[in-house]
Amino acid sequence: MNDVYNEQFLYRAIELANNNIKNGTGGPFAAVVVKNGEIIAESVNTVACDNDPTAHAEVNVIREACKKMKDFQLTGCQMYTSCEPCPMCLGAIYWARPDVVFFAASQKDAAFGGFDDEFIYTEIEKPKMERTIPFIQKPIPEGRKVFENWNNADNKTRY
Amino acid sequence: MNDVYNEQFLYRAIELANNNIKNGTGGPFAAVVVKNGEIIAESVNTVACDNDPTAHAEVNVIREACKKMKDFQLTGCQMYTSCEPCPMCLGAIYWARPDVVFFAASQKDAAFGGFDDEFIYTEIEKPKMERTIPFIQKPIPEGRKVFENWNNADNKTRY
Numbered sequence: 001m002n003d004v005y006n007e008q009f010l011y012r013a014i015e016l017a018n019n020n021i022k023n024g025t026g027g028p029f030a031a032v033v034v035k036n037g038e039i040i041a042e043s044v045n046t047v048a049c050d051n052d053p054t055a056h057a058e059v060n061v062i063r064e065a066c067k068k069m070k071d072f073q074l075t076g077c078q079m080y081t082s083c084e085p086c087p088m089c090l091g092a093i094y095w096a097r098p099d100v101v102f103f104a105a106s107q108k109d110a111a112f113g114g115f116d117d118e119f120i121y122t123e124i125e126k127p128k129m130e131r132t133i134p135f136i137q138k139p140i141p142e143g144r145k146v147f148e149n150w151n152n153a154d155n156k157t158r159y
Numbered sequence: 160m161n162d163v164y165n166e167q168f169l170y171r172a173i174e175l176a177n178n179n180i181k182n183g184t185g186g187p188f189a190a191v192v193v194k195n196g197e198i199i200a201e202s203v204n205t206v207a208c209d210n211d212p213t214a215h216a217e218v219n220v221i222r223e224a225c226k227k228m229k230d231f232q233l234t235g236c237q238m239y240t241s242c243e244p245c246p247m248c249l250g251a252i253y254w255a256r257p258d259v260v261f262f263a264a265s266q267k268d269a270a271f272g273g274f275d276d277e278f279i280y281t282e283i284e285k286p287k288m289e290r291t292i293p294f295i296q297k298p299i300p301e302g303r304k305v306f307e308n309w310n311n312a313d314n315k316t317r318y
Contacts, residue, residue, distance in 0.1 A: 010297055017305045024314035028305045048316040053231045053254040054218050063211050072212045082305055084296065087283065088254060091247025093292060094279045095212040101294045104302025113306030114317065120253045124246065124283065133252060135260045137243065138169055143263025146176045146187045146241055147272030155183035157207040158273065 009034050009080040010104055012042070017057070017082040020044040028113060031057040031081035033065035033074060033098065040077070041065035057081060058089035062096045072159055074098040083110050086117040087124060168193050168239040169263055171201070176216070176241040179203040187272060190216040190240035192224035192233060192257065199236070200224035216240060217248035221255045231318055233257040242269050245276040246283060 009032055016030030027045035034040065043060035047053055058081055066072055077098040083105040085093060093101060107117050128135040150156065168191055175189030186204035193199065202219035206212055217240055225231055236257040242264040244252060252260060266276050287294040309315065 005295070005297070007297065007299070010299065011301065014299075014301050014305060018308055021305070021308050021312050021315065024312075024316075027318065028309035047231055047254075047318050051225050051229055051231045052222050053225060053256075053318070054213070054221055054251045056254075059213050062213055066210050066212060070210055072206055072210045082302060085294070086250055086254075088247050088250025090283060090294075091245055091250055091279055092213045094282060095206075095245075095247060097212075098292065101292060102297055103294065104297055104299050105305060106296060106298070106302075109303040109306050112303070113309045120250055121283070123253060124249060124280070133257065133260060135244070135249075135262065136164070137262055137265060138164070138166065139265070140166070140169065140173075140263050142170065142173050143241060143265075144268040144271070146173060146180070146264060147268050149177055149180050150187035150272045153180050153183075156180065157183075159186065159206050159212070 004078070005102055006034070006037070009039065009078075010082075010102055012039065013057075013080045013082045014104060016042060016044050025049050026055075027057075027115070029057040029081070029083055031061040031079060033061050034078045034080065035069075035076055040068050054088065056086065056089050058085050059092050062092055066096065072096070078102065084117070086115075087120045163237070164261055165193070165196070168198065168237075169241075169261055171198070172216075172239045172241045173263060175201060175203050184208050185214075186216075186274070188216040188240070188242055190220040190238060192220050193237045193239065194228075194235055199227050213247065215245065215248050217244050218251050221251055225255065231255070237261065243276070245274075246279045 029045040041064035046055040074096045079101045188204040200223035205214040233255045238260045
C-alpha cells in the first residue's frame, strides 16, 4: 500500500475549500487525488450550484480521477480531503479503493459549520424501519431472481 | 410523510435491472423516483460503462430526479430500488431526503450475486486507523478554520 503523506496536498485541498466559500460556488469542502506524487484530480463541493446532493468533494474527485484514469478503481492513489468524509463519501471511497485517505478537519469541526454527518452515521445503525427515512423491504421473489440472472449472464463486467 | 406503496414501481425497477444485465450495460441494479404517483426519474447502475464507481442506480436516479426538479432535495418523493442500498447510496439518500425507500432484494441476495455491501457496513464501525482503507487525520488548524470562514461568509447557500 502506498500511504506516503505529503502535507502540500492537504493544504491544497484546504485552499480549494476556502476558494469555494469565497466564490460562493458551494459548501466548504474540497478534495484532491494524488498518484505518483502528482495531483491527478481536484474537486470542490458543488451540491447547491449543481442541484446534486451527491456532489460532495470526495464523490466529485473520485468521478474526475476515474475519468482521467479510464478506470473505475483508484488503485495506487491517495485521497486528500479538507474534512472527514461523510458516510456517503466513505462508501464511495470503498468502491473506488484508493490506498489511503488523509483528512484535516473532523466531523466535529464540520458540525461546528452546520454539517451533521454524525446524524447519518447514527441512522445507519438503526433498524431499517426505525430510521428517519424508512427503508422498507418488499421481498418479492423477482428481486432475488435478478441476481440469478446476473450470475447466469455471459456478457458481464464484474466490478 | 408520503409513504404510499405501489408495487408497479418496484416491478419497474426490477425490469430495468434485468434489462441492464441483458444489455451488458452495467450491474444488476436499478431504481426509480416517484412523485405524485408518476415516475420522474429512472436509472440503472452504470459503474463499469461510465468508469464511475459512484454510478450506482440510486445515486444516478437521485442526480436525475434532482436535475428534473431543479432542487437538491427530493421532498415528497418515494424511491423504489431493486435491491437494498449500499452504505454510499444510504448516505446519498439521506442527503437527498426522499420520504421513503422501498426495496426488493436484500443485502444477502446481493452477496449471492457477488456484491459485498456488508463489508463496507462493517468497515464503517471500525476505528478509522484499523480500516482496510486507512482514514488518517492530520489535524492541522487550517482544517477547522475553513468552517470559521464558512460561518462568516455572507454569500452561502446552506443545504
